[in-house]
Amino acid sequence: MVTPVIRTVDLRSDTVTKPTESMRSAMANAEVDDDVLGNDPTAVILEREVAEIAGKEAAMFVPSGTMGNLISVLVHCDERGSEVILGDDSHIHIYENGGVSSLGGVHPRTVKNEEDGTMEISSIEAAVRSPKGDLHYPVTKLICLENTQANCGGRCLPIEYIDKVGELAKKHGLKLHIDGARLFNASVALGVPVTRIVQAADSVSICLSKGIGAPVGSVIVGSKSFITKARWLRKTLGGGMRQIGVLCAAALVALRENVAKLEDDHKKAKILAEGLNRIERLKVDVAAVETNIIYVDLPKDPKFGAEDACKSLEVLGVLVIPQTTFRIRIVLHHQISDSDLDYVLSCFEKLFSSVPEEKA
Numbered sequence: 001m002v003t004p005v006i007r008t009v010d011l012r013s014d015t016v017t018k019p020t021e022s023m024r025s026a027m028a029n030a031e032v033d034d035d036v037l038g039n040d041p042t043a044v045i046l047e048r049e050v051a052e053i054a055g056k057e058a059a060m061f062v063p064s065g066t067m068g069n070l071i072s073v074l075v076h077c078d079e080r081g082s083e084v085i086l087g088d089d090s091h092i093h094i095y096e097n098g099g100v101s102s103l104g105g106v107h108p109r110t111v112k113n114e115e116d117g118t119m120e121i122s123s124i125e126a127a128v129r130s131p132k133g134d135l136h137y138p139v140t141k142l143i144c145l146e147n148t149q150a151n152c153g154g155r156c157l158p159i160e161y162i163d164k165v166g167e168l169a170k171k172h173g174l175k176l177h178i179d180g181a182r183l184f185n186a187s188v189a190l191g192v193p194v195t196r197i198v199q200a201a202d203s204v205s206i207c208l209s210k211g212i213g214a215p216v217g218s219v220i221v222g223s224k225s226f227i228t229k230a231r232w233l234r235k236t237l238g239g240g241m242r243q244i245g246v247l248c249a250a251a252l253v254a255l256r257e258n259v260a261k262l263e264d265d266h267k268k269a270k271i272l273a274e275g276l277n278r279i280e281r282l283k284v285d286v287a288a289v290e291t292n293i294i295y296v297d298l299p300k301d302p303k304f305g306a307e308d309a310c311k312s313l314e315v316l317g318v319l320v321i322p323q324t325t326f327r328i329r330i331v332l333h334h335q336i337s338d339s340d341l342d343y344v345l346s347c348f349e350k351l352f353s354s355v356p357e358e359k360a
């Protein structure tokens with residue numbers, strides 16, 4: 001008999017949040033206009049606000065972080081035979097369908113992501129290929145970082161590190177892009193303003209639809225000339241949108257109301273990580289939980305791996321996703337309550353406190 005679901009706690013990602021009442025009201029009342037034929041007035045307000053938050057000249061709303069990264073890479077890598085240096089566990093390389101290559105013809109040159117989300121600076125420099133180099137080689141145009149680094153567990157890149165990569169980029173005449181899908185999480189966790197974190201970057205893609213809970217969208221920031229080129233590319237990719245003020249209004253509410261909630265997401269993540277780590281058969285690197293992402297390592301039981309555990313947790317109403325064969329990813333967000341945490345812990349205890357019955 002299937003245990004009745006007592007409640008549903010959705011920890012699959014911070015992309016699962018539902019628009020708040022204040023967002024829905026703002027959406028309903030948004031001032032709008034055609035953003036292809038002119039400028040949607042609410043989009044203009046949002047773009048100005050995010051450009052100021054990031055300390056960059058200009059900004060542009062895009063429907064997804066994937067499109068934000070793609071446009072940014074393609075603006076910087078505007079010549080055939082261009083190469084981008086990025087982490088081997090970066091979202092651009094792993095989860096964006098190889099768009100930089102398949103759509104942009106840009107060659108990815110991966111460098112190992114360390115556990116803390118960085119790439120060794122010496123390895124980045126060794127990967128740079130110069131236009132004066134060997135006839136066999138593509139030409140490096142861009143370095144991409146990711147802050148926080150999602151696949152390393154939401155780790156924050158230190159400011160000093162980003163500045164050093166920026167210096168390296170300048171030394172070799174390269175540009176620096178930051179995939180800032182969870183940049184607000186990094187800013188809150190580091191206690192450093194967004195402007196300072198991205199100071200060395202030529203462009204940044206900032207998700208509004210993740211931790212701060214907008215229903216849709218990201219914003220890319222950079223110089224005025226970067227955004228002018230980006231706007232053309234967005235249209236080329238079919239991203240020219242009409243009355244986007246409906247979406248931008250919700251994003252403005254997210255910016256103004258939800259950045260302040262991120263610290264609590266991080267606190268909840270730490271509490272849940274500590275609780276899970278107390279369950280004997282589970283292992284969590286609690287010290288590595290810097291923001292809202294937790295990795296839970298399961299016993300290496302081929303009869304009950306991450307996929308099986310996620311299915312069993314789903315029956316209890318806890319929604320999480322497998323990260324690897326024996327690892328589960330949990331992502332906290334502002335619509336998770338303290339009592340949800342207690343319930344999630346009880347479900348993991350129910351599942352893992354006893355050694356599973358030999359499966360028939």
Ligand SMILES: Cc1ncc(COP(=O)(O)O)c(C=O)c1O
Pocket residue numbers: 015063064065066067069091092146148149150179181182207209218
């Ligand atoms: C680090 C990172 N970058 C980019 C993206 C892409 O954002 P979107 O899902 O809006 O395309 C995501 C996840 O969604 C992400 O986790």
Ligand SMILES: C[C@@H](O)[C@H](N)C(=O)O
Pocket residue numbers: 012013014015095150
């Ligand atoms: C899976 C990935 O694309 C998404 N950005 C997430 O973290 O949920």
